[in-house]
Amino acid sequence: MAGPIDITGAMITTPTPAGDWLAVVPVALPIITGAALLMLRKRLHWQAPIAVATLAVVFLATLxxxxxxxxxxxxxxxxxxxxPPFGISFTVDLLGALFACTASLVALVCSVAAVQSVARPARRYGYFPFLLLTAVGVNGAFLTGDIFNLYVWFEVFLISSFGLLVVGSTRAQLDGTLKYGVLNLIGTTLFLIATGYLYGIFGTLNMADVIRKVPAVEGAPLMTLATLYLAAFSMKAAAFPVQAWLPASYHTPNVVTSAFFGGVLTKIGVYALLRVLVLLFPLQLAGLSGVIGWVAAATMVLGALGALAQSDIRRMVGFLVISGVGVMLAGLAVGTGPALAGGIFYAMHSMIALTALYLLAGLVAERAGSSSLHVVAGLSSAPVLIIAxxxxxxxxxGLPPGSGLWPKIMVVQAALEAQHGWLTAAVLLSSLLTVITLGRFFLFVFWRPPVADGLGERPKRLMSPGPMLALTFLAVVMGLYPEPFVRAASHAADGLLQPDAYVRAVFGEQG
Amino acid sequence: MRTLIFRAIAPYLTALMLLFSIFVTLRGHNEPGGGFIGGLLAASAFALYGIAFGVPEARRAMWFHPISVAGTGLLLSAISGLPSFFRGTPYLTGIWTTAPVFHFDVATIILFDLGVYLVVAGAFASIALALEDNGER
Known part of the structure; x- marks a missing residue:
């Protein structure tokens, strides 16, 4: 094809800087090594080292x-x-980079934890390839700038996550996976319908192109479109009233799987809400903010109440994940720069802290031989776990010196400034309920004297608390030195509210 | 399904379908066809063979485990985007070059197509054979 044909009208003629390849590495590298691990299924001792090394490189690349x-x-x-808009653009703004970096860190830590905790049969059935391909889907969703491509990455991580959920094939897992699968497929179908609708209206799927075309479209049912996206992504984010799949499935698989899912997957829904509603449909978002506010308040308070009602530790953590999603949605409902920044920061905090809490729940359950709060007691011999x-x-x-304090302050302050008094009250109420829930967990597990014959058999080789401690340490760092995170989240929120730079980055100066 | 006629004709039909699947894949470069539909044809060829002679025989005929075939395809497709790094073009750009001795044009695009072919053939053959063997190995 080289030679006399003029390609300037169809193709990019400026050379691509080598640094831009960083946008592709987090997706392409785990695909390559994941595929290689599929071919090396019989070499069980190769699986874990290759997966951990890949995710380490992916984390460094996202950083x-x-x-x-x-x-x-x-x-x-x-x-x-x-x-663009004919080629599929990976468009990495600060929001996407922040989420991808945090998620890659969580994936790396989870893969390290999985080395110890995933049994041989699960490895033989491809635990590590599934983990890598889930990371592919997650990173792809955060990095892409094309809305149909976003849908494809949703499917990639969804299908791989089915694999991670079901590997092991216990009865409870099959039950959980079925519920997870059906409800999530309904969510992605709604997403697909909305995307078809969007293509019908704008004739483009490139998000930067949609931003350019929104003001020019007259009389299009954009409110319907925005509401469809809200419904689809709320399902992913496990917001009330479509949160039922999360507590039904997240306590069934290997604890590392739960930790990864609980930390990362719901945040993709939140990310997609931020990306689509704030960036593409800001006017419609203003109209929907009342609804989102109620959803956020209900998610926060009912999630925390649900957590309080659980006697199974991992189910309790599942409800706390839901409660946290409510805080992020509160930031979205208020919709001002500081509120969005608070929501973004809260999402980063939540990825790290809730993954750590899931891993902690796994460590506790392993040491006590049970994950029921009726049984687990008297684990006072593990000072590291108590401190963590x-x-x-x-x-x-959201109390000092933890990482949840600052994002909650940002959301609360922004909500007060925007005269959303009841939303503020909901955030504070859910925080109080969370303190009670976790205080109860803490008292039962560590302070209560051991129940006489309740404890089951202790396994000989205990999981190392290292990965959990690493995340806990990071949570403290985020709490004690929040300035860089606050600044990054604020810039990311500004990038969403002023999309000019985003559009210019894709289409050059004429955009 | 193990009638004499079916068993007599199945090997020829399988061979023909596999050949046709490769034809469809290569044709897809400029005309209707391509790796996806070619892979489906190949997978149905093995499914047919499995119905005629039983799943163990079909797995032996495939030589490699279907999942490994799919893995190879994914690897090929993902790698086919990498050479564009050295040309200063974005990921997955089609790169053309002329083979040094034989003087015909080669491209990364065909590598991508063959990758898709193998992914689809491997994945669907894996599903089809799993459905056919009724839980027995």
Whole structure:
């Protein structure tokens, strides 16, 4: 094809800087090693090292990508050299880079924890390839700038997550996976319908192109479209009243799987809400903010109440995940810069702190031989766990010195400034309920004297608390030194509210 | 389904379908066809063979485990995007070059297509054979 044909009208002619390849590495590398691990299914001892090494490189790549976005602005790479909107653009702004970096860190820590806790049969059935392909879907969703491509990455991580949920094939797992699968497929179908509708209205799927075309479209039912997206992504984010799949499935698989899912997967729903509603349909978001506010309040308070009512530790953590999603939605409902920044920061905190809490629940259950709060008691011989549990309790409830304090303050302050008094009350009420829930967990597990014959058999080799401690340490760092995180989240929120830079990054100056 | 006629004709039909699947895949470069539909044809060829001679025989005929075939395809497709790094173009750009001795054009695009072919053939053959063997190995 080289030679006399003029390609400037169809293809990108400027050379791609090598640094822009950072946008592709978090997706392409785990696909390559995941595929290689599929072929090496019989080499069980190769699986874990390759997976951990891959995720370590992916984390470093997302970190470098974050630095690049922070210094040079939005990174764009349009696949196959076709000019946008015809090629699929990976458009990495600060929001996407922050989420991808945090999620990659969580994936890395989970893969390290999985080395010890995943049994041989699960490895033989492809635990690590599934983990890598889930990471592919997650990173792809955070990095892409094309809404149909976003749908594809949703499917990628959804299908891989089915695999992670069901591997092991106990009765409870099959039951949980079925509920998870059906309800999530309904969510993605709604997403697909909405995307078809969007394509019908705008004739484009590139998000930057949609932003350009929104003001020009007259009389299109954009409110319907925004509401459809709200419904679809709320299902992913496990917001009230479509949260039922989460507590039904997250306590059944291996605890590392729960930790990864609980930390990361619901935040993709929140991310997609931020991306689509704030960036593409800000006017419709203003109209929907009342509804989102009620949803947020209900999610927060009912999630915390649900957590309080559970006697199974992992189910309790599942409800806390839901409660946290409510806080992020509160930021979205208020919709001002500081509120969105609070929501974004809260999402980062939640990925780290809730993954750590799931891992802690796994450690507790392993040491006590049960995960029922009726049985587990008197674990006073594990000081490391006690300290970590206390810090995580403060973090998740939003008390100093934990990481949840600052984002909650940002959301509360923004809600008060925007005269959303009852939303503020809901945030504070859910925080109080969370303190009670986790305080009860703490008292039962660590302070109550051991129940006489309740404890089951202790396994000989205990899981190492290392991965959980690493995340807990990070939660403390975020709590004690929040400035960089606050600044990054604020910039990310500004990037959403002023999409000019996003559009310019994709289409150049003429956009 | 193990009638004499079916068993006599199944090997020829399987061979023909596999050949046709490769034809459809290569044709997909500029005309209707491509890796996905070609892979489906290949998977149905093995499914047919499995119905005629039983699943163990079909697995032996495939030589590699279907999942490994799919893994190879995924690997090929993902790798086919990498050479564009050295040309300063974005990921997955089609790169053309002329083979040094034989003087015909080669492209990364065909690598991607063959990857898709193998992914679809492997994944669907895996599903079809699992459905056919009724839980027995």
């Amino acid at each position: 470098a990508l974050l630095v690049r976005v922070w210094t040079f602005g939005t990174v764009v790479m349009t696949m196959g050299r076709w000019l 549990a206390f810090i995580l309790m403060l973090s998740i409830a």
